[in-house]
Every structure is written in C-alpha cells, then in structure tokens.
Amino acid sequence: MALPADAAADRSGLVEAAVARYAHGLREAGNPLVLHPELWASCEKQARQILGECVDALHGTPVEVAQEAELASMALGVQRSSEKVPPIDSVHAARVLFDAGVGTMTEAAARLPADITLPRCLSAVRMLHEAIFTRVSAAAIGYESATLRDVGEVSTARRHQLARDLHDHIGSSISLALRCLDLYEAERAKGVTSTRDRLADARHALRDVFGFTRSMVSGLRVNELHDGLKEEIDAYSAAASDRPAEVSSRIDGDESWLPEQARQELFLVVREALRNAFTHARARHIDVLVSIFPDAVHATVTDDGVGLPHRRDGEGTGLTAMRQRVTALGGTLELIGGPGRGTRVQVRFPLDGDRDGDRDSGARGADGGVR
Template sequence: MGLSADPATDRPGLIDSSVARYADGLRKASNPLVLRPELWASCEQQARQILGECIATLHGTPVQVAAEAELTSMALGVQRSFEKVSPIDSVHAARVLFDVAVETMTEAAARLPAEVALSRFLTAVRMLHKGIFTRVSAAAIGYESTTLRDVGQASTARRHQLARDLHDHIGSSIGLALRCLDLYTMEQATGVASTRDRLEDARQALRDVFSFTRTMVSGLRVNELHDGLKEEIDAYSAAASDRPAEVSSRIDGDESWLPEQARQELFLVVREALRNAFAHAGADHIDILVSVFPDAVHATVTDDGVGLPSPRTGDGTGLTAMRQRVTALGGTLELISEPGQGTRVQLRIPLDDAGAGAR
C-alpha cells in the first residue's frame, strides 16, 4: 500500500492511496458510482471526508461527524434518486469503503506506539461506523422520500415505519457493535477472559447492518429470523451483555402458531427492552418470558435494576418504536417501573389480527 514511515505526518498520502484502492474496488464490481464521472465526484468527496475523520481519530484528534455531512448525504440521496442510481450500488460502495478503511487503519495502527495502538484503533473503527452509517441512513431517507413523493406514497405511516426500521435494525445493530467493542476494550484492560469473541460479534452486527440496509433501500426487505425466538434472544443477550449468565429466557407454547410478521416484531420489541436494560438498568437479573397461545402471544421482560423516575417526562425513541410496533399488530404494551424497584415491559399481541395482517 506504500505507507510512509510516519503515517501521522502523511495523512494526505494515506487518504490518496485509500481512495485509489476504493476506486479500484468499485471498478472491479462495475459500480456506476466510479464509472460515471459526475457520480464519482461526490462519492470521492464523501470517501475523503470519512477517511479523514478516521485517520484523525487514529492519531488522537477528537472528531465528530459534522451536522452538514448528514444534510449533504440526504441531498445526495435525493440526487441519486433523480439520476436513477440503484440504492444497491450505494450500499455496495459503503461496504467497499468500510473494508478499505479498516485495512488502512490496521496498517497505520501497527506503526503507533504499542501502548496506544489498540485503543486508538478501536476508537477509529467506531468513528468509521458512525461516519459511514450516519451518511448511509441520511442518504436512504433522502432517496426513499423522493421516490415516495414521485409516486404519491409519502404517507405519515410509511415515514414512521422507516424511522422504526432505521432505529430498530440499523441503530440497534450499530449499538450492539459499539457495545461489543467497549466490552472488548474493558476485558483487555482488566485482563478478564471472556468466552465470547467480542470482535467477531461486532463484525457480525455490522454485517447485519449492511444486509438490512441493502434490502431496505432496494424495497426487498426480508425480516425473517434465521433461528427460533429463544436462540435469537439468547444470541443477542450473550453478545450485548457482559454478564450473559444472569439473563434467562423461556418460550412457552408452540412457536409455529406465530405468523412471521408477529414473530419478527415480537423479537424486535424484546430486543429493544433488553438493550434498554443492559444500557440503563444496572440490573443483576433480567428475565424474559414469552407465552404463545393459539389466539395471542404474551411477553414480559423483567429486570431488578434501578427503575425509572416517577413521574416520567415521556417515552424515548426506543419505547415509542416498541409501542408503535405492538399497536400496529393490534396489541398493547405496558411499562411498569418505580425508582429502585426494577422495570417490567409486558405486551400482548392477538394472533388472529396479527395473522391477518401478515398474510
């Protein structure tokens, strides 16, 4: 790759060589973003911004994604809609840039002092996640909003669905990846061995983001879970928690009674409740119980953590999305919590209505 002896002093050279490899990767896939000069100009500009953010972070300079970057990306999504660029091409470009940037930072980090190399590298990877997906999410909103407006379908319900999907799929997966990196850093610092491969968990969470983004922006979303509910819940718990043995889950009843839509939405609600418990509750124990009946499914997520203040000023984005998902299936969701008394999220979804909506 031709790194200089002191990469900290040759950031323009690092960016130039990385952009060249990025363009080569796009050409090999015949991606129109590099084959059409008018498209490559904006694509290259964004790549240079993202690489600059990551390399600055790698060398100890605090960086934030500029607010203008999100607005620019949303406008770029609108532009690519007008120019009939397939969203798949944009997602593929993000994937190629991610691989190139990680390779660049790996090689550059190897030339940093050993005592700071790992922590700087992990911080830079987190910056890369944020830089790419802030822009991808904004561009997807711009692209879809324009497309829906053109065909007269920009309804409030669709916008809410898009916001929920971005939060629950993209936001949650990125959050999981960052948590895995935090846990890896903590375990490295304390010398406490873990049975989990935290870096592989982070990589898998990012693969899930790429996969979902590709299918979402192309209008070909496939939300089916690959495993049973318990397996999916336990896998998320093990990856997201530093105390996986203290989380217990149980599924009662026949899971085959659940229509796929209800099953998927149920998992997303339970996962969000778990995420909140891991992030905010400080709980010693979290219990998940899902009971499936022929006509309804009940679920509870209970923790013995710090509870929520009373009175509460309102629901956050996560809880609002949970309520909207359950309500869309004709169900109800209740949050029960008091300071120092833990929190319980309980929901009920009627399977006759859910099944009708899913078929």
Template structure:
C-alpha cells in the same frame, strides 16, 4: 434563561425546557410547519431536547459526541418529513432558530463560571451545538432525499411509520449492539479476560445490518430470524450483557407463531433488553414469553435504576415509541411500569391470526 437553583441535573433540565419554549415560540411566530401538528412538533421537540442536553453537558466539561443512533433517528425523521411533505426549508429554518436560542442560553449559563474558564467552556459548548445540529440536519437530509428519489412520498402513513421503525429496530439496534460489543471487548481486555467472542458478536451484528440494509435498498424488506425465538433472544443477550443475569422463559409452541409475528415480537423484546442493558444497570432481567394459539403475552422486567415515566423524554424515548407503535400495529397493547430505584417492567400482548387456532384443532383431531 439564567441558571436556576437546585442540583445540576435539575438546573440543566430547567434550562433545556426554557430553551424549548423559546424554540417553539420562534417557530410559531414564523408559522412553521413543525408546530402545526402535535405529532410533528413532538418529534422536533424531542430532537431539540437531545441536542440541548448534549450542549449543556459540553458546557460543564463533559466529553460528549453525537451518538450514531442519533444520526439514524434523524435519518428516519427526514424520511417521515418527506412523507409528510414538509419542505426542507422548514427544517433548515428550525435549525437556525434552535441555534440562536440555544446560543443565547449557553452564553447566559457561561456567565456563572469563574473568570478564565467561562469563555473556553462556552466555545466548546457552541461548537457542540453546531455539531449536534449540523450532524442531525445532514442525516435528515439523506433520509429526505432517499425517500424523495424512491418515490416514497406517495406511501401511506402505516408504511411510513413501518419504515422508520425498521431503520431504528434493525439498523440502529444492530449498530448499537456492535458498538456495545466493542466497548465490552475493551472492558474484558482491561480486566485481563478473554474477549474474542465480543469481536465475533460485533461482526455478526454488522453482518445483520448489511443484510437488512441490502433488503431495504432493494425494496424487499425481507428479514427472518435465523433460529428460534428463544435462541435469538439468548444470542442477543450473550452478546450485549456485561454481567447482568438474564433469565428467559418461553412457554407454549413456537409453531403457533407466524414468521412475521415471531420477528416483530423478537424486535420488541430486543429493544426492552437493549434499554435495560444501556440505561438500567440491572443485576437481573427476566424475560417471560407465553405463546397460546390465539395470542402472545410477554413480560420483560429488570431490577435496575428505573425511571419516572412522567419525566421529560430521554434518549430511550425513541425505542419506547418504536416498541409501542410496533405492538399497536399488530393489534396489541403495551404497558410500561417503572419506579426510580426499583426497576422497570414492560408487558405487551398481541393477538395471533386465527390460522393458529385452526391448526391446533386440526392437530387435536389427527
């Protein structure tokens, strides 16, 4: 697993994939539950890939810390493993295997550094490896224990996935928005501008987090948008954007949208916008929502840096999966088209309950 030829990103990606292969081999040799099922392995692999990417960045002198969103994702993963009845010992053993193969790879990579710098870089990277793994293991243990104590192990697959999506889309996104507002607050201050609105937006995002967390803990999962779909999208956009022009168009009657559908559609649109703000560096983002009595169609398109959908999953993969699962759960479809240097286009469509069409007919005859 020595350094390979090519640009640094290509070399790091090659090292990561080599370690992932060794990690999978170690789990298969031990007949771990994490590699018996493709879906379970995919989540373990994606998490390992994020960990290794962080460690290699630390090895190359970059300032890295485990993101709060990674902890929330790990907590949701712990809940899923409780539902899937995967014993905690399997996760602990997987952490042990990952630490061993990851350390071996870091040692091999450090040999390519000039004398006098390799050891200090290696020490930093190994500490990052330990921190990345232990932070996620602790978060997953919290999720696992919470699920076990509340008896959610008996819940069905749909409920399990819904809970994981809710943690990501409500708690994770709101906390991410609060952190982004604080980052923008510092940037505005440095530029000599007024930044008080950023603090207000951060406070509101944290209030939303607390509100949803209370409902989740109490078992109610009660969440409703405070305003119309357009107003909620505009509010999020104003809080999260750092200068990109966002054009929002809502066509049709929001009265045709049941409250639960309206919430789900907003969450998908918000995740699209969050990805664009975080990853795309776009100058313009267009949001188009068309509401008909029998369905809703939405397109979110940006002119940012884009990405290769066929490339290995990155930090945005959790959000993409959540969006797709949420739309599929509504009986709809979601398509993503993206090209490096051109931009990204997300289009989804979901059906509406027949009551909307019946209501339209009644209104036409009154």
C-alpha cells in the same frame, strides 16, 4: 489547530491511499458512482471526509461525525434519487469504502508504537464504521423521501415504518457492534478473558446492518430470525451484556403457533426492552418470559434496576417503535414500575389468521431508548 507539516503529510498520504483503493474497487465492480464524473465528484468528496475522520482517530484525535455531514448525506440521497442511481450501488460503495479504509488503517497502525497499536486501530475502525453508517442512514432517508415524494406515495404510516426500520435494525445492530467493542476494550484493560468472542459478535452485528440495508433498499423482505425465539434472545443477551448470566429467558407454549411476521415483531420488541435495560436500568438480573397460546401471546421483560422516574417527558423513539409494532399486531404494551422498583415491559397481542394482512402492511420497525 493545524497539524505539523510531517503529520499533515502523513494524514494526506493515508487518505489518498484509501481513496485510491476505494476508486479501484468501484471500477472493478463497474459501479456507476465512479464511472460518471459528476457522480464521482460528490462521492469522492464524501469519501475524503470520512477517511479524514478515520485517520484523525488513528492519530489519537477525538472525532465526532458533524451534524452538517448528516445533512449533506441526506441531500446526497435526494440527489441520487433524482439522478436514478440504484440504491444498491450506494450500499455497495459503502462496503468498498469500509474495506478500503480498514486495509489502509491496518497497514498504518502497524507503524505505530506497539503499546498503542491495537487501541488506536480499534478506534480508527470504529470511527470509520460510525462515519460511514451515519451517512448511509441519512442518505437512505433522503433517497427514500425523495422517491416517495416523486411518486406521490408519501404517508405518515410509511415514514413511521422507515423510522422504525432504521432504528430497530440499523440503529440496534450498530449499537450492539459498538457495545461489543466497548466490552472487548474493557475486558482487555482488566486482563479478563471473556467466554465471548466480542470481535466476532461485532462483525456479526455489522453484517446484519449490511444485510438489512440491502433488503430495505431493494424492497425485499427477509426472514430475520434464523433460530428459535429463545436462541435469538439468548444470543443477543450474551453479546450485549457484560454479565451473560444476568438474563434468564423462558418460552412457554408452541412457537409454531406464531406466524413468522409476528415472531419477528415480537423479537424486535423484546430486544429493544433488553437493550434499554442494559443501557439504563443498571439491573442485577433480567427475566424474559414469553407465553404462547393458540389465540394470544403474552410477553414480559422484567428487570430489578433503578426503575422509572415519577415524571417522564414523553416517550423515546424506542418505546414509540415498540408500541407501534404491538399495535400493528392488534395488541397492547404496558410499562410498569417506579423509582427503585425495577421495570416491567408487558406485551399482549392476539393470534388470529384475519390479521395477517395488517401485520404485513404495518409491522416493521427502528431503535431507541425507552427511558
């Protein structure tokens, strides 16, 4: 449906203002995407699509990122690979576009009626975030596949690794950010004052996306866990749950026995199990127990939710990624439960120095649903 003339003009003006900010930011940084006309043409076209979706959300129009946009972004990633555009330049451009879009939408939201300013602004920023990172993820896949094809290094293991990384790091952090925003809106609507700063949690999750994306495209390995295993589990539970007290966690044994790579992989498996419990189980309580022995690790995530169906049509991306991580550590993962009887995710893997090389080569991952 066509917009009225004044609304269409307002939409066009907001998009043009944001594109101008975007181009200015890229020029200041000397980004090649704006310095070369052939690169800027495709970059500007994509930016206009993203910003248009954001403006529509600001005006209260329901918007979803079209599948065609993901396919176009994947093709754009292939193109930039063939033109030898360093991936970090694309990541930097995404950040500049996000900042430009937020600035323009914030100014525009200030002109809206007071009673709808905050929800419309949140909706627009969420749409901007989703539009950018859906395309960034697709472009990264296109770039990666083209690069690996060109150098003859495409392998099933590498594709699985990339899928797990996109799922567990980018997908999980984006899901957490959106959940924090949903919880913020729900608590605000009920007049509830949360003990959590949901917006700060969302910002932290988005910073994690940027940090991991940079490390991935530049080939760097980063230390994912800044605190102890229990602290990281508790922090995720508090941010993702609307009832922080529903999760109890315990670490038995000496965490220093865990090699750093195994510790990171274990956290990603536990976090995916928690994410699934929050999303699907409708549980009243979730227990996390990690037992660390000198030669092995046992971990369980148990919820008292709706349980597993009698029949399941295959495994989701999340469970597949969890199994691949645990298998790379030389261990096993079991899913125990039934309808109305809750669910237990049980992980076991050995600790021995001989598997360090295997862990480094095969155990990095992605996000999805167990059920």
